[in-house]
Amino acid sequence: MRTPAEPTDADLCAPGPGFGRQRRADLIAAGTLFAAVTSLIAVTPGGPTTPAGYAAAVALTAVQAGSIAWIRLFPERAMAVAVLAGVGIEALAPNVGWLGQVAGVLACYARIRPPRRSLWVLALLVVATPWKLAGGDWRNVLLAVAGPALGWSLGELARTRTLRRLDAERRILGQERARIARELHDVLAHTVSVIVVQAGAASDVFETRPDLARKALGAIDVAARSTLAELRVLLQTMSADQEPEPDAPQPGLGQLDALAARLQETGLRVDLDHPPGGAPLPAAVDLSAYRIVQESLTNTLRHSQATRARVTVRRALDSVRLEISDDGPARAAGRVDGSGHRGIVGMRERARLLGGTLDAGPLPDGGFRVRADLPLEPVS
Numbered sequence: 001m002r003t004p005a006e007p008t009d010a011d012l013c014a015p016g017p018g019f020g021r022q023r024r025a026d027l028i029a030a031g032t033l034f035a036a037v038t039s040l041i042a043v044t045p046g047g048p049t050t051p052a053g054y055a056a057a058v059a060l061t062a063v064q065a066g067s068i069a070w071i072r073l074f075p076e077r078a079m080a081v082a083v084l085a086g087v088g089i090e091a092l093a094p095n096v097g098w099l100g101q102v103a104g105v106l107a108c109y110a111r112i113r114p115p116r117r118s119l120w121v122l123a124l125l126v127v128a129t130p131w132k133l134a135g136g137d138w139r140n141v142l143l144a145v146a147g148p149a150l151g152w153s154l155g156e157l158a159r160t161r162t163l164r165r166l167d168a169e170r171r172i173l174g175q176e177r178a179r180i181a182r183e184l185h186d187v188l189a190h191t192v193s194v195i196v197v198q199a200g201a202a203s204d205v206f207e208t209r210p211d212l213a214r215k216a217l218g219a220i221d222v223a224a225r226s227t228l229a230e231l232r233v234l235l236q237t238m239s240a241d242q243e244p245e246p247d248a249p250q251p252g253l254g255q256l257d258a259l260a261a262r263l264q265e266t267g268l269r270v271d272l273d274h275p276p277g278g279a280p281l282p283a284a285v286d287l288s289a290y291r292i293v294q295e296s297l298t299n300t301l302r303h304s305q306a307t308r309a310r311v312t313v314r315r316a317l318d319s320v321r322l323e324i325s326d327d328g329p330a331r332a333a334g335r336v337d338g339s340g341h342r343g344i345v346g347m348r349e350r351a352r353l354l355g356g357t358l359d360a361g362p363l364p365d366g367g368f369r370v371r372a373d374l375p376l377e378p379v380s
Contacts, residue, residue: 026068026108033104034065037089040096047093057092060085064100068108079109079121098129098144103151110155111162122152169345176346251294252286253313253320259294260311268301274313281320285374288350289313289320292358295343296324296370304328304368318376319356325369347372 041047041057048054064085071078086099097103102125110118125148129141199220206213253274260270281289293311300306306328314321344360347370351358356374363369 022072023069026072029104029108030065030068033068033101034062037061037065037096037101040101041089041093044093044095046095053092057089060088060092061100064089064102064105067105071105071108072112075109075113079105083125098147099125101147103147105151106148107151107155107158110152111158114159115156118152118155122148172345176349179346251290252283253281253289253293254286255290256293256311256313259290259297263297263301263309268297268306269308270297271308271310272313273311275315278315281315282376285320285354285376288354289322289372289374291350292322292347292370292372293324295347296360299343300324300326300328300368306367320374320376322372322374323369325363326367328367344370 038058038061041054041061048057064082067078067082067085082102082105083099086102089096089100090098106118106121106125109121126145129144199216256272256274260272263270280286293313297309297311300309304326306326309324309326312321312323347360348358351372351374354374356372358370358372360370361368
């Protein structure tokens with residue numbers, strides 16, 4: 001199994017699944033900085049004395065704060081613009097802060113750039129402290145140095161924490177892919193065995209019972225198509241040197257009743273809404289659907305005070321849709337501990353490998369819900 005590459009600082013800027021959320025956070029930070037500096041300009045003594053000067057200071061504040069909104073796309077240019085705008089703010093309202101509030105922008109820069117780059121910016125800001133402050137109140141000098149230093153420290157702390165989280169997520173993905181590969185190895189072995197048996201049966205009756213031979217060939221066709229679909233998933237997750245686990249039958253949605261009964265013994269009531277019948281599901285989809293339900297209910301049991309859960313399974317023409325919810329207490333969005341987070345990452349990876357989607361999160365009125373949509377045909 002290939003070990004996922006360790007995250008780098010480039011991952012903090014590269015567009016990805018969470019890039020939209022990060023951009024929204026940057027926009028909120030930009031708006032907050034603009035409101036704060038504008039208010040300081042209005043109430044701090046020694047600011048602009050004319051309407052034109054005040055308008056210019058506000059415009060420069062908008063430029064400086066706005067640089068946060070696109071700092072992930074153009075980090076160096078955004079930082080340079082923030083410093084230049086800060087020079088103008090310093091000239092118009094010197095008591096607002098050192099170069100406006102450039103420390104806030106530096107915190108965002110240090111959050112996405114390694115110390116070998118961000119420390120140079122910090123050094124330039126400290127060295128450029130106006131000499132006039134050196135002849136004045138020493139507290140102004142201290143603030144001019146401490147502000148950027150504090151901003152850099154907060155940004156570097158956030159960068160380190162984010163890299164650790166990304167590294168943990170990638171390790172979880174690697175372990176989950178290994179588990180999926182082992183399970184699919186058993187599924188494929190069984191399907192190929194069916195093909196071999198049917199091929200032998202067709203050969204035995206080919207001359208005397210062509211109708212039975214055609215039936216066997218039809219079974220081979222169905223099994224071969226299913227095998228190809230499952231093999232595509234397997235090749236994405238397993239390298240040639242991956243050792244499979246000992247042979248064991250793999251579960252599917254048909255075992256949900258047994259799963260619910262086991263959880264009932266622990267005190268968690270599970271209501272199943274799973275209409276019986278229908279054509280058999282592809283083995284990879286059936287297995288992954290069961291594992292998603294199993295992991296969701298296990299998370300409910302471990303990380304919630306829920307007493308009741310509901311599992312809904314619906315089969316559309318081209319997909320299987322799952323919904324697992326519980327009646328646990330309300331939880332803040334994004335608040336999932338290490339084990340729960342690990343389970344959600346694994347479930348998302350299962351859905352993704354099949355070309356499907358999975359969403360998970362707390363409900364507004366309490367409880368937690370997982371939704372998955374698994375296509376019946378693999379996405380090329």
